[in-house]
Amino acid sequence: xxxxxxxxxxxxxxxxxxxxxxxxxxxxxSDPLEQEILSLLPGSNCAQCGFVGCxxxxxxxxxxxxxxxxxxxxxxxxxxxxxxxxGVQADLSHSEDKGPMVAFINEDSCxxxxxxxxxxxxxxxxxxxxxxxxxVSEVCHGCGKCFKVCPTEAIEMRPIPVTIETWHWQKPGxxxxx
Amino acid sequence: MRIFPVxxxxxxxxxxxxTSEKPIVALPMPxxxxxPVQQHMGAPAITMVQPGETVAKGQVLARGQGxxxxxxxxxxxxxxxxxxxxxxPHPSGLPQITIILEPDGADRWVELPAPINDPFAAxxxxxxxxxxxxxIVGLGGASFPSAVKLGLGSRGKLDILLVxxxxxxxxxxxxDRVMREHSEEVVDGARIMAHALGTANIIIAIEGNKxxxxxxxxxxxxxxxNVAVVTVPVQYxxxxxRHLTLAVTGRETPARKLTADxxxxxxxxxxxxxxxxxxxxxxxxxxxxxxxxxxxxAEAKNIDVPLGTKVADLLEFCxxxxxxxxxxxxxxxxxGQPLPSLEVPVVKGTSGILALLSEETNEAPSQPxxxxxxxxxxxxxxxxxxxxxxxxxxxxxxxxxxxxxxxCVSCGGCSYICPSHIPLVxxxxxxxxxxxxxxxxxxxxxxxxxMVEARGVRLEKQAQARRDxxxxxxxxxxxxxxxx
Numbered sequence: 001x002x003x004x005x006x007x008x009x010x011x012x013x014x015x016x017x018x019x020x021x022x023x024x025x026x027x028x029x030s031d032p033l034e035q036e037i038l039s040l041l042p043g044s045n046c047a048q049c050g051f052v053g054c055x056x057x058x059x060x061x062x063x064x065x066x067x068x069x070x071x072x073x074x075x076x077x078x079x080x081x082x083x084x085x086x087g088v089q090a091d092l093s094h095s096e097d098k099g100p101m102v103a104f105i106n107e108d109s110c111x112x113x114x115x116x117x118x119x120x121x122x123x124x125x126x127x128x129x130x131x132x133x134x135x136v137s138e139v140c141h142g143c144g145k146c147f148k149v150c151p152t153e154a155i156e157m158r159p160i161p162v163t164i165e166t167w168h169w170q171k172p173g174x175x176x177x178x
Numbered sequence: 179m180r181i182f183p184v185x186x187x188x189x190x191x192x193x194x195x196x197t198s199e200k201p202i203v204a205l206p207m208p209x210x211x212x213x214p215v216q217q218h219m220g221a222p223a224i225t226m227v228q229p230g231e232t233v234a235k236g237q238v239l240a241r242g243q244g245x246x247x248x249x250x251x252x253x254x255x256x257x258x259x260x261x262x263x264x265x266x267p268h269p270s271g272l273p274q275i276t277i278i279l280e281p282d283g284a285d286r287w288v289e290l291p292a293p294i295n296d297p298f299a300a301x302x303x304x305x306x307x308x309x310x311x312x313x314i315v316g317l318g319g320a321s322f323p324s325a326v327k328l329g330l331g332s333r334g335k336l337d338i339l340l341v342x343x344x345x346x347x348x349x350x351x352x353x354d355r356v357m358r359e360h361s362e363e364v365v366d367g368a369r370i371m372a373h374a375l376g377t378a379n380i381i382i383a384i385e386g387n388k389x390x391x392x393x394x395x396x397x398x399x400x401x402x403x404n405v406a407v408v409t410v411p412v413q414y415x416x417x418x419x420r421h422l423t424l425a426v427t428g429r430e431t432p433a434r435k436l437t438a439d440x441x442x443x444x445x446x447x448x449x450x451x452x453x454x455x456x457x458x459x460x461x462x463x464x465x466x467x468x469x470x471x472x473x474x475x476a477e478a479k480n481i482d483v484p485l486g487t488k489v490a491d492l493l494e495f496c497x498x499x500x501x502x503x504x505x506x507x508x509x510x511x512x513x514g515q516p517l518p519s520l521e522v523p524v525v526k527g528t529s530g531i532l533a534l535l536s537e538e539t540n541e542a543p544s545q546p547x548x549x550x551x552x553x554x555x556x557x558x559x560x561x562x563x564x565x566x567x568x569x570x571x572x573x574x575x576x577x578x579x580x581x582x583x584x585x586c587v588s589c590g591g592c593s594y595i596c597p598s599h600i601p602l603v604x605x606x607x608x609x610x611x612x613x614x615x616x617x618x619x620x621x622x623x624x625x626x627x628x629m630v631e632a633r634g635v636r637l638e639k640q641a642q643a644r645r646d647x648x649x650x651x652x653x654x655x656x657x658x659x660x661x662x
Contacts, residue, residue: 043627054521077619100619120627141626164216166618167270168611171570172544172601 034062044121046143073143101142101157109154116146182428186558187413188591197351204482211279211486211621212523218315220246249313250321252461253484255286271518281501290460297370305374312456316445321527330438331375339372343384343447344417347510350530352467357391361398367450378406415589419444474503474533490520504535512590545598553592563592570609
């Protein structure tokens with residue numbers, strides 16, 4: 001009886017120590033803040049921010065090496081969210097952006113080279129070799145990668161049009177302080 | 179019958195006497211009709227005709243698509259001149275797909291579906307189907323497809339069909355006149371709807387300022403033991419679905435739930451009449467009663483208007499404008515929306531066209547809040563408008579939502595009562611729209627993420643397939659070399 005209790009206690013203590021030490025020395029470095037920031041970013045790894053994918057951008061943001069307005073496809077919405085998460089004041093005056101954009105392929109100029117299809121990170125472009133391509137605008141998030149690779153400048157970035165379904169009242173104009 | 183008190187609300191100057199004694203007159207067929215394919219909540223209808231085509235009265239111009247939608251029918255016979263995007267009767271002034279119909283004056287009917295002679299022997303599904311193909315939507319103003327609402331009976335136990343004859347918006351008298359002049363049709367339509375819903379009782383609720391309509395409805399309902407007519411207090415917004423339910427049954431609808439969750443379905447009186455026409459005669463919804471009123475109108479009237487009539491033609495029928503209006507509104511003055519132009523059509527949800535003089539409106543420059551608390555007292559939803567507005571002003575939309583922004587019904591009582599003329603409900607409409615837009619953005623981001631992940635998986639599969647093929651080819655080469 002005593003032997004059993006003693007041996008189990010000794011084993012527990014020894015293994016616990018090993019695990020405790022291992023947790024300290026073999027821990028994977030991962031910043032929880034980075035993960036949270038990553039979940040706010042579009043996730044398309046378009047690299048327009050200059051970092052390696054959205055994970056790179058999240059790391060830079062967490063380390064305070066990048067501004068919250070770094071993400072062009074995310075636009076104002078993402079910048080506001082990031083500013084809130086990081087507790088910084090976002091200077092949105094310069095990023096008064098043109099609103100969300102979608103790619104549009106001018107079908108007369110498209111030569112069917114497939115370059116944009118290969119580059120599209122959301123599979124939003126459909127088409128085949130030497131066939132006209134077109135953009136599925138519901139899935140396009142306006143990162144503009146296709147716009148850059150098109151050899152015939154057939155792609156333009158257009159603002160998403162406001163429809164009766166998406167329109168809403170603007171905020172009441174500036175009033176006296178209430 | 180006991181009436182339960184409803185908190186808040188405002189007492190307005192009703193100005194219904196301008197049109198309440200004016201019988202419904204039919205509008206002579208205008209020279210041109212503009213029929214939008216979306217006159218309802220939900221998915222727009224799909225156009226079924228081509229420019230140049232001749233259509234008969236009641237023919238389907240566009241069919242509904244998806245679960246929540248409604249078809250659109252030709253209000254009269256004539257020729258489809260064109261189908262194009264023209265200004266919608268919507269405050270944004272944005273265009274929508276509209277079928278332009280030139281009436282031929284013959285008013286020639288299409289072959290209508292057979293009348294359902296004994297609707298009470300028909301199955302609820304048959305009634306719903308008939309209501310759906312007849313293009314009937316809620317005529318109180320929200321334009322929600324009625325067939326969908328009649329299907330709520332399958333969700334759970336419903337016991338009351340509440341027929342809404344409150345008509346609590348000032349100026350509007352279209353429901354009042356329909357109840358006075360067509361009370362039997364309304365009661366019959368309500369009984370058919372109750373049969374489709376499976377509800378045992380029908381309660382017709384009418385505000386106390388319409389005694390004549392009430393007497394007429396009482397007469398029409400007297401031979402049916404399960405139909406009751408009740409008077410509800412004159413208190414805006416008594417006609418709001420949730421508030422009417424609370425006043426008549428004492429049941430409070432939880433936030434973000436439907437009145438059907440407390441066993442009550444609310445339909446407007448004019449909708450009940452349209453159901454009567456669709457079921458008893460097979461007639462689709464082709465016209466509606468519109469109140470044209472306001473101080474700037476030469477002769478205010480209640481008019482039976484073919485859907486698609488231009489507002490300009492309607493005003494001309496009323497003798498035009500005697501003075502320049504300050505505002506032209508579709509709907510009532512409290513919840514109605516300003517019209518972008520007079521060249522927009524009357525649609526299924528247009529209950530009134532009001533041309534108001536500046537002395538009839540309550541507009542003034544906004545002043546600082548004096549913390550009087552009037553908006554808190556009048557809010558029928560038990561919210562704190564002053565606090566919500568200050569959150570919205572500072573773009574703290576999440577905080578505004580936390581204290582109940584999404585439970586606001588936009589009745590406008592707070593804006594009306596505010597002694598400082600702060601446009602409270604305007605702040606809330608903006609904030610609700612903005613929150614919906616943010617929600618759409620969020621859904622799109624999620625979609626983009628799944629697409630990116632799916633692409634990653636696909637690319638990995640392709641790479642693996644290439645590696646496998648290369649390995650197989652190498653193995654084959656080796657084998658060939660080993661025994662030539």
